[in-house]
Amino acid sequence: MDQAFSFSWNVRFNEQQYVDLHRSLSSELPFGRRALLGVALLFSKYTMLIGILCLCLTVFGRFMSRFFPGVSTNSYREMPFVRHKTTYLVNEQGLTVKSRGRKIFVRWSGIGTWQQKNGWLSVGLPWFPQCLFRISDLKQAGVYDQVVARCRTHGKKKRR
């Protein structure tokens, strides 16, 4: 565990990549399943109102997401740092997110939840943006086992 290692990568997401990535890491029900749930709730008069609300939120969330604060489309447009080149760095001391005008370093003991999903490892840094790594890149660099071991020791695995 004490062995030194270091891995970093740079990325500049465009809006579509950013939204797709955050959607794929999200634990929300996908659009199709949410719509099906809404339709299913329409069949009973007691749950019809909930079904209508569910469908409205699903449709609005999908096609008019700019009205919902905090969704990834809005984050991309509103947050200055997301559109700049970002460097994600992991080493035996902790994780670093660096972009134009902002630098965040969090020691391993300060990480939050982490998850592996759709080929990505995301590590939450409470109050800060999550740290993102492609699992294949980590494996190729030979640091995957060390990173995941530290995530298991210090973080909380995100429930699906």
Add this chain to the structure above:
Amino acid sequence: MSDGRFKFSAEINLTEQQFVMLNRLTSPKRWPFYITATAIVALLMLLHPFTFLVGVGLFIIPALAIFAPHKLLNCQEQLYRKSPYFRQQPVLSVSDKGLSFRTEQVEAEVLWSKPTVWQEIHGWLKISPAGFPACWFPVPDLKRAGVYDQLMLKCREFGVKFDSDEANRSDSGKQFRTIYTTYGPPISCHADDFTFGETSDNR
């Protein structure tokens, strides 16, 4: 100091109660109104079988707000308890270049950039740069250190006052959209000049 350079650091000790009071976006005066209005709508919905379930769901919100506010999702009580940082008495710094936030576990810094929101409340100056935790500074200490006026110049240059006519808003999402619309694309005043304070690139 005369050439516009300044720096101020303070170890901030915010209790949960202070944190909640200072961070609440809606004015505490309006809070009872929202709770009462939600409870009335929920009660009315309970009277009809078709809206009964929604009423039950809606009733949970004011009940939690009154009896167990820390259980509400993303409420300030929960944010304080979940965040390891404020219990560690962070050292917050502000200078002519930007802001920094330091605890045992975190070293973070951000250069002055748009959009930033600032607010003076109950003797504290709150500065919230986008994508960075809100930084709190005691106004009397800033004045005593002789940096208050210079800091306010920076706040006005890069930010807008919370809830001002300039950026009238009720939630953080709307707040950032308003600012972005008003000021155009975000700009960093020092471009790629990253570091100030103790955080170094060669870590």
